[in-house]
Amino acid sequence: MEIYLDNSATTMAFKEVTDLVSKVMYVDYGNPSSMHLKGVQAEKYVRDAKETLAKLLKVQEKEIFFTSGGTESDNWALMGAAQANSRAGRHLITTKIEHPAILQTMEYLESIGYEVTYLPVDENGVVRLDALEDAVRKDTILVSIMQVNNEVGALQPIEEAGKIIEKKNPRTLFHVDAVQGFGKIKLYPKRCNVDMLSVSGHKIHGPKGTGFLYIDDKVKIKPIVFGGGQQKGMRSGTENVPGIAGLSLAAKMMYDGMDEDVRRLFALKTYFQKELAKMDRVIVNGPLYGEGAPHIVSASFTGVRSEVLLHALEEKGIYVSAGSACASNKHTVSATLSAMGIAQELLDCTLRFSFSIFTTREELDYTLQCLGEILPMLRRFVRR
Amino acid sequence: MFTAFLIKYAEIGVKGRNRYLFEDALVEQIKFALAKLDAKYAVRKTQGRIYVDAVSEFDFDETVEALKKVFGISGICPVVYVEDEGYEKLAQTIAEYVNRVYGGQQKTFKVCARRARKNYPMNSMELNRELGGVILDNCPGMTVDVHDPDFELNVEIREKIYIYSEIIPGPGGMPVGTGGKAMLLLSGGIDSPVAGYMISKRGVKLEAVYFHAPPYTSERAKQKVVDLAKYVSAYAGPMKLHVINFTDIQLAIYEKCPHDELTIIMRRYMMRIAETIAKETGCLGLVTGESIGQVASQTMQSLAATNEVCELPVYRPLIAFDKQDIVDISEKINTYETSILPFEDCCTIFVAKHPVTKPNVNVIKGHEKNLEDVIDGLVQTALETREIIEIG
Numbered sequence: 001m002e003i004y005l006d007n008s009a010t011t012m013a014f015k016e017v018t019d020l021v022s023k024v025m026y027v028d029y030g031n032p033s034s035m036h037l038k039g040v041q042a043e044k045y046v047r048d049a050k051e052t053l054a055k056l057l058k059v060q061e062k063e064i065f066f067t068s069g070g071t072e073s074d075n076w077a078l079m080g081a082a083q084a085n086s087r088a089g090r091h092l093i094t095t096k097i098e099h100p101a102i103l104q105t106m107e108y109l110e111s112i113g114y115e116v117t118y119l120p121v122d123e124n125g126v127v128r129l130d131a132l133e134d135a136v137r138k139d140t141i142l143v144s145i146m147q148v149n150n151e152v153g154a155l156q157p158i159e160e161a162g163k164i165i166e167k168k169n170p171r172t173l174f175h176v177d178a179v180q181g182f183g184k185i186k187l188y189p190k191r192c193n194v195d196m197l198s199v200s201g202h203k204i205h206g207p208k209g210t211g212f213l214y215i216d217d218k219v220k221i222k223p224i225v226f227g228g229g230q231q232k233g234m235r236s237g238t239e240n241v242p243g244i245a246g247l248s249l250a251a252k253m254m255y256d257g258m259d260e261d262v263r264r265l266f267a268l269k270t271y272f273q274k275e276l277a278k279m280d281r282v283i284v285n286g287p288l289y290g291e292g293a294p295h296i297v298s299a300s301f302t303g304v305r306s307e308v309l310l311h312a313l314e315e316k317g318i319y320v321s322a323g324s325a326c327a328s329n330k331h332t333v334s335a336t337l338s339a340m341g342i343a344q345e346l347l348d349c350t351l352r353f354s355f356s357i358f359t360t361r362e363e364l365d366y367t368l369q370c371l372g373e374i375l376p377m378l379r380r381f382v383r384r
Numbered sequence: 385m386f387t388a389f390l391i392k393y394a395e396i397g398v399k400g401r402n403r404y405l406f407e408d409a410l411v412e413q414i415k416f417a418l419a420k421l422d423a424k425y426a427v428r429k430t431q432g433r434i435y436v437d438a439v440s441e442f443d444f445d446e447t448v449e450a451l452k453k454v455f456g457i458s459g460i461c462p463v464v465y466v467e468d469e470g471y472e473k474l475a476q477t478i479a480e481y482v483n484r485v486y487g488g489q490q491k492t493f494k495v496c497a498r499r500a501r502k503n504y505p506m507n508s509m510e511l512n513r514e515l516g517g518v519i520l521d522n523c524p525g526m527t528v529d530v531h532d533p534d535f536e537l538n539v540e541i542r543e544k545i546y547i548y549s550e551i552i553p554g555p556g557g558m559p560v561g562t563g564g565k566a567m568l569l570l571s572g573g574i575d576s577p578v579a580g581y582m583i584s585k586r587g588v589k590l591e592a593v594y595f596h597a598p599p600y601t602s603e604r605a606k607q608k609v610v611d612l613a614k615y616v617s618a619y620a621g622p623m624k625l626h627v628i629n630f631t632d633i634q635l636a637i638y639e640k641c642p643h644d645e646l647t648i649i650m651r652r653y654m655m656r657i658a659e660t661i662a663k664e665t666g667c668l669g670l671v672t673g674e675s676i677g678q679v680a681s682q683t684m685q686s687l688a689a690t691n692e693v694c695e696l697p698v699y700r701p702l703i704a705f706d707k708q709d710i711v712d713i714s715e716k717i718n719t720y721e722t723s724i725l726p727f728e729d730c731c732t733i734f735v736a737k738h739p740v741t742k743p744n745v746n747v748i749k750g751h752e753k754n755l756e757d758v759i760d761g762l763v764q765t766a767l768e769t770r771e772i773i774e775i776g
Contacts, residue, residue: 381639
């Protein structure tokens, strides 16, 4: 049995998506910039994808730019906007719980003379709006806040944040990293004063290496990838047509029946959190039940190292992650969990379970049953 | 220009009537090393020399890199073959050769001509003198020094004429396979791959054993050891890696023995298991990466305690090396970056805060008695369920 509960790291692609990607690679393989028919046919996939995605977000087609994924979208939004607006100011704001694609870029910007404020979060991992209100200044050029935290599933108050930023400094740009939220929680940038929004394809059953950045028409931004002038010169490089087609189809499939899927996921999450909380010395982190994102559950297992528990579950065919797998392979303590004030000794005992629309109650029951067997065994053997 | 390599070997030249065995082993190892490349080569042994002839298009640098990993080679001389088309043509070729290899530099040289074909119209002395003159006249920057030249230009008159002057240092050592076989205890660390490399440099073929402790160690930790074994096998030739599931043995020790002796007792069982496989597979000794005093389990007393369980000799090539010296070798053989990947290995998972540094063998033996009921079965199972991975 294989039970994949690491959908915040990546997801299995929809079968329909792999069929389409394969068809575009093998049949409609033209370069969208070519003048001949083969190019025109390929270009149609890109146009259609823009139309689809623009509709889902209720924005204009020309505001969608395809990238290589969430990391590039995040990098571009920050670097491109910081450069283009440096005369208006050199101050940026983000939170302490962002993905490394944001935090590392901010660190780089600091090294070249920008100033960055990192907002604190509450015990559930939700950004403190009073801190945001205090932080926005006249020379603040950009605020970047994630929609859903990847480690504990905390849902950020994007709409309220948008209002605060608008009120304090209407010229400040607002970027949202929606990599974990897109396809699960609807967000309409124009209604929330969001100027830029990052999305990744492989978190929504699309292909890896795909994504896009929504950029509001009025935003001043510079490109960070130069070359043949594709996508209006804003993001050069031959468009990843099969990837773009796959991304767009995956997004459409996520939005079809989304309300029903989300209801079901919340029911699973509530069940799973309640069952975990009943277990001996298990602490559920982050927002509970109907709060937060519907697909992420974080829990700390006192006295058991997360890496060992992860491999013990792996032996049972259950795949989960310790901390954030996207920030993989590093023995670093989770910034999110620390920022939430989780006790030091629990940081190294924390697992993340992340669901997809394919996750079933039976899979969760099996996982709970395995945890029930494994935990007492592992607790017998600890470093003394 | 170059189409062949003359292989120089040092130590095996002096092995008396066993010499041909060593040479044959060296030829085999050269063939094995070159088989991984795309080009085709002929390796031949004639008149006490080994030549590698490229018989297809080949990449010079790639070939030299491959040869530099064959133990037993002390030097690699790139050779130019030319047809004998008379002295005038030879003189012209020599001048071209020197200008091409040393052009624009200030160098001292001497010519060493040899005639394997005695019917050549000039003798060696005449050739040395005449060709020396040709170089002085046609190659700017070159001056003669017969006592301590920067390069010796070798001209050998055979069925063809061989010209060479460069000697690229080889790795030295002895051809793998001439020194028997040993069992390497391979962990994911820096030391054990270096120990394997050093022992195989003395002509010893290797097998390796790795102790895996799932779920405490991960698939990636195992992959890391497989990768390290591959780097070692680039020098040591193909080897078998035996992967032992050590978890149950480790947990039994944990439950039944004093905690500060856990590492020592664990290592004693590792040695026992390694020795059992070694004997099964015809190995004549064990190899470890231990170095005196590096950690608690590598004090003289601890080494004595782990050594005590073995009948076979235990070779510890790094025993007197400082860590930095070991790191330097691991960088040279490309294992360092892999070794420092941060995956937990089975030696560190349950390690005590204050392990014994001066264990007493009798005390340890007494505590091992606590394991009597279970340990033979566990060791047996571990041996039977081992996974064998072919490397190289």
